[in-house]
Amino acid sequence: MISQSFVEVRDLHAHVGGHVAIGGWVETTRIHGKVGFAVVRDGTGTVQCVFVKAEVGEECWSELASLTQETAVRVTGEVRAEPRSPGGFELGVTELRVVGRSEEYPIQPKEHGVDFLLDHRHLWLRSSKQRAGLKVRAEVEQGIHDFFYERDFVRIDTPILTGSIGESAGTLFETDYFGEPAYLAQTGQLYVETACPAFRKVYCFGPTFRAEKSKTRRHLTEFWMLEPEVAFADSDDNMDLQEELVVHLVERALERAAEELEVLERDPNALANVRAPFPRISYTEAVELLQREGSEIEWGSDLGGADETLVARQFDRPVFIYNYPTQAKAFYMKENPDDPRTVLCNDLIAPEGYGEIIGGSQREDDLDRLLHRIREENLPEEAYGWYLDIRRYGTFPHSGFGLGLERMVAWITGRPHIRELIPYPRLINRLTP
Amino acid sequence: MISQSFVEVRDLHAHVGGHVAIGGWVETTRIHGKVGFAVVRDGTGTVQCVFVKAEVGEECWSELASLTQETAVRVTGEVRAEPRSPGGFELGVTELRVVGRSEEYPIQPKEHGVDFLLDHRHLWLRSSKQRAGLKVRAEVEQGIHDFFYERDFVRIDTPILTGSIGESAGTLFETDYFGEPAYLAQTGQLYVETACPAFRKVYCFGPTFRAEKSKTRRHLTEFWMLEPEVAFADSDDNMDLQEELVVHLVERALERAAEELEVLERDPNALANVRAPFPRISYTEAVELLQREGSEIEWGSDLGGADETLVARQFDRPVFIYNYPTQAKAFYMKENPDDPRTVLCNDLIAPEGYGEIIGGSQREDDLDRLLHRIREENLPEEAYGWYLDIRRYGTFPHSGFGLGLERMVAWITGRPHIRELIPYPRLINRLTP
Numbered sequence: 001m002i003s004q005s006f007v008e009v010r011d012l013h014a015h016v017g018g019h020v021a022i023g024g025w026v027e028t029t030r031i032h033g034k035v036g037f038a039v040v041r042d043g044t045g046t047v048q049c050v051f052v053k054a055e056v057g058e059e060c061w062s063e064l065a066s067l068t069q070e071t072a073v074r075v076t077g078e079v080r081a082e083p084r085s086p087g088g089f090e091l092g093v094t095e096l097r098v099v100g101r102s103e104e105y106p107i108q109p110k111e112h113g114v115d116f117l118l119d120h121r122h123l124w125l126r127s128s129k130q131r132a133g134l135k136v137r138a139e140v141e142q143g144i145h146d147f148f149y150e151r152d153f154v155r156i157d158t159p160i161l162t163g164s165i166g167e168s169a170g171t172l173f174e175t176d177y178f179g180e181p182a183y184l185a186q187t188g189q190l191y192v193e194t195a196c197p198a199f200r201k202v203y204c205f206g207p208t209f210r211a212e213k214s215k216t217r218r219h220l221t222e223f224w225m226l227e228p229e230v231a232f233a234d235s236d237d238n239m240d241l242q243e244e245l246v247v248h249l250v251e252r253a254l255e256r257a258a259e260e261l262e263v264l265e266r267d268p269n270a271l272a273n274v275r276a277p278f279p280r281i282s283y284t285e286a287v288e289l290l291q292r293e294g295s296e297i298e299w300g301s302d303l304g305g306a307d308e309t310l311v312a313r314q315f316d317r318p319v320f321i322y323n324y325p326t327q328a329k330a331f332y333m334k335e336n337p338d339d340p341r342t343v344l345c346n347d348l349i350a351p352e353g354y355g356e357i358i359g360g361s362q363r364e365d366d367l368d369r370l371l372h373r374i375r376e377e378n379l380p381e382e383a384y385g386w387y388l389d390i391r392r393y394g395t396f397p398h399s400g401f402g403l404g405l406e407r408m409v410a411w412i413t414g415r416p417h418i419r420e421l422i423p424y425p426r427l428i429n430r431l432t433p
Numbered sequence: 434m435i436s437q438s439f440v441e442v443r444d445l446h447a448h449v450g451g452h453v454a455i456g457g458w459v460e461t462t463r464i465h466g467k468v469g470f471a472v473v474r475d476g477t478g479t480v481q482c483v484f485v486k487a488e489v490g491e492e493c494w495s496e497l498a499s500l501t502q503e504t505a506v507r508v509t510g511e512v513r514a515e516p517r518s519p520g521g522f523e524l525g526v527t528e529l530r531v532v533g534r535s536e537e538y539p540i541q542p543k544e545h546g547v548d549f550l551l552d553h554r555h556l557w558l559r560s561s562k563q564r565a566g567l568k569v570r571a572e573v574e575q576g577i578h579d580f581f582y583e584r585d586f587v588r589i590d591t592p593i594l595t596g597s598i599g600e601s602a603g604t605l606f607e608t609d610y611f612g613e614p615a616y617l618a619q620t621g622q623l624y625v626e627t628a629c630p631a632f633r634k635v636y637c638f639g640p641t642f643r644a645e646k647s648k649t650r651r652h653l654t655e656f657w658m659l660e661p662e663v664a665f666a667d668s669d670d671n672m673d674l675q676e677e678l679v680v681h682l683v684e685r686a687l688e689r690a691a692e693e694l695e696v697l698e699r700d701p702n703a704l705a706n707v708r709a710p711f712p713r714i715s716y717t718e719a720v721e722l723l724q725r726e727g728s729e730i731e732w733g734s735d736l737g738g739a740d741e742t743l744v745a746r747q748f749d750r751p752v753f754i755y756n757y758p759t760q761a762k763a764f765y766m767k768e769n770p771d772d773p774r775t776v777l778c779n780d781l782i783a784p785e786g787y788g789e790i791i792g793g794s795q796r797e798d799d800l801d802r803l804l805h806r807i808r809e810e811n812l813p814e815e816a817y818g819w820y821l822d823i824r825r826y827g828t829f830p831h832s833g834f835g836l837g838l839e840r841m842v843a844w845i846t847g848r849p850h851i852r853e854l855i856p857y858p859r860l861i862n863r864l865t866p
Contacts, residue, residue, distance in 0.1 A: 200476025
């Protein structure tokens with residue numbers, strides 16, 4: 001049991017004065033006359049190891065000189081409190097053992113092109129900003145699960161391989177399923193809706209796929225999406241839940257990932273206003289606002305990224321835009337009884353140009369109107385038989401939304417490209433490593 | 434905000450004597466002279482609603498008679514403690530409103546064939562045993578996330594779309610990725626290994642895919658897998674972690690899903706012995722044991738399902754079988770220095786014939802030996818370049834394992850078929866609904 005012979009760097013504070021071994025990877029070394037230093041990262045933290053030539057002996061001293069970037073080492077020594085050292089502790093080395101050499105590590109402490117870094121994503125993960133971004137992602141994910149678990153939602157894992165078709169054909173990945181065509185799910189929503197009569201409040205969270213030829217900094221072909229669905233909830237309830245969730249996740253990141261946000265140079269003040277209530281404006285109000293600001297948008301068109309940014313700029317926190325025109329939105333959204341040109345839906349627009357992070361709606365629960373919309377959009381009616389059954393057998397008002405994880409985390413961390421907030425991004429021109 | 438006008442059935446205890454409305458689906462009704470009953474499920478619980486003809490009025494009374502299975506209703510009434518009622522409370526009805534009719538609901542309170550039920554999976558979800566099984570699944574999933582979060586593991590979401598090949602070609606789903614072939618991941622392990630030098634202790638949890646033509650009750654083409662990986666951990670550490678996890682998940686299910694296990698008629702005593710330490714026997718000892726029991730297995734072959742069951746029967750809790758012959762296991766497992774015919778690995782076999790629920794190993798961290806194994810197995814070396822880099826740049830001992838969620842939950846719930854423990858099972862002959 002080798003793990004017991006190592007102390008984790010994050011726990012060094014509990015071993016001051018003690019003699020311990022750590023195992024990790026060398027970030028940098030330097031030698032000043034008869035004193036040398038190696039900064040070692042063990043995945044839980046980074047610590048400076050101090051070598052005094054007269055104390056460590058010839059062999060150890062020359063081993064220190066041989067250490068290259070990312071060499072795996074086992075370092076034994078005395079733990080000392082050292083306020084000037086990053087992390088507050090250092091190791092007075094007594095023994096050094098090389099576990100794994102590292103010759104000509106590709107990622108040097110200099111500027112690299114993004115294609116080079118993405119080609120070496122398996123190594124780039126070790127860099128401090130990448131670590132910080134992915135740590136925030138993991139924190140947000142646990143925050144999502146905790147939020148819904150504490151509120152008695154039941155997690156429902158929806159299928160990736162589907163015979164039926166989600167939001168938009170033409171952007172589907174297809175595979176041969178023992179002789180019949182299958183498609184990778186673009187959304188779990190239709191499936192998660194069916195679980196409402198079983199559990200009332202449900203959610204799915206998993207990878208989703210879009211074979212879109214989009215090359216923007218906001219698109220991935222494979223991304224993770226959260227999709228909650230609540231029975232006996234309307235569009236207003238839906239916006240309340242979104243607001244509560246977003247406030248919760250931002251607060252959690254600020255509290256539990258403060259160190260990572262600092263590494264990413266994210267100003268916490270940029271997130272300080274993310275408190276309820278978020279402003280809520282109708283699509284019609286948004287169009288009027290945009291026209292006043294000089295946009296040429298006309299009522300009926302969907303908002304583009306530039307429009308969203310222009311609207312977001314008017315507010316100091318995320319803003320809801322609700323009740324879009326029917327033709328701009330998906331077939332499953334409920335007709336607005338007060339204005340049948342529109343549907344009961346919302347987008348949530350993040351500040352600072354991060355755009356839409358959530359899209360939600362009350363669902364069309366009237367079988368005839370839903371059928372009408374499916375036919376209007378020329379969707380394959382027979383593929384939706386099971387979905388329509390939910391309206392045939394005890395239909396009920398319900399609402400839900402989809403939150404794109406990478407966009408959410410990009411906003412929280414202030415990173416410009418969502419590709420850095422997923423361990424292995426899949427882009428139109430990138431399937432490896 | 435319609436949600437505020439409803440009380441959830443699970444919260445009725447806090448409203449005794451009060452007047453509330455619930456929204457849900459009718460399970461059964463019966464009328465005895467001038468008193469009627471409707472059992473309503475709202476997704477959080479089930480409550481008996483009591484109608485007294487003289488009190489509710491003609492219209493409401495005839496509406497009661499019209500209620501069919503799975504009609505969605507809003508029922509208003511007074512909450513009364515009633516120890517004889519399931520759940521302990523009932524509703525003295527003052528008002529009934531039909532929200533959504535349900536004519537000829539396909540699933541009747543009688544025996545249906547499994548194909549019929551799977552064809553109606555979107556409705557079958559509402560049945561009590563299906564709800565219970567999926568609730569245990571969700572509890573186990575949250576248990577997994579909490580277990581690793583509390584132990585400072587970092588969650589790493591590994592890609593589904595991959596250019597390279599996992600454990601075994603020939604059982605891969607393929608798709609066209611903008612002109613090049615991509616494969617649906619059979620495992621996240623190789624990817625999650627690369628994150629060890631960044632975070633030391635990591636895990637992935639998500640859907641995985643096998644295009645296997647297996648038609649057993651233990652196979653799905655799409656299933657969820659947990660794969661933790663720990664740097665500076667050996668095979669013994671690995672078994673310790675597996676043991677701790679399994680004990681944790683079983684305890685959590687017994688504590689937090691007791692009601693669901695009762696619905697499933699799972700005897701909690703069957704799980705009472707799932708405590709550390711689990712017995713650990715070597716593959717060689719297992720073969721000797723099997724031969725004594727009359728099996729014709731010879732040293733060198735992998736254990737079949739019947740062998741596993743025979744071994745498991747000797748113990749009152751899960752049993753580890755460790756260090757299998759090299760030829761029976763995957764290329765990435767570390768050669769056993771004490772017996773190079775074997776690798777440092779383990780399977781964890783559940784009791785009661787549930788078979789392998791975990792497979793784990795220490796990873797081959799020696800670049801040359803790993804290359805040798807890749808060539809020996811005729812695997813496409815160039816596809817593993819990035820994976821080999823982890824051995825090129827600071828290689829280190831590390832170990833990990835894979836736990837199949839549906840098999841684990843089938844064992845905990847005592848269900849014979851894993852297809853019931855995933856919301857929408859994908860089988861060789863089933864891609865819908």
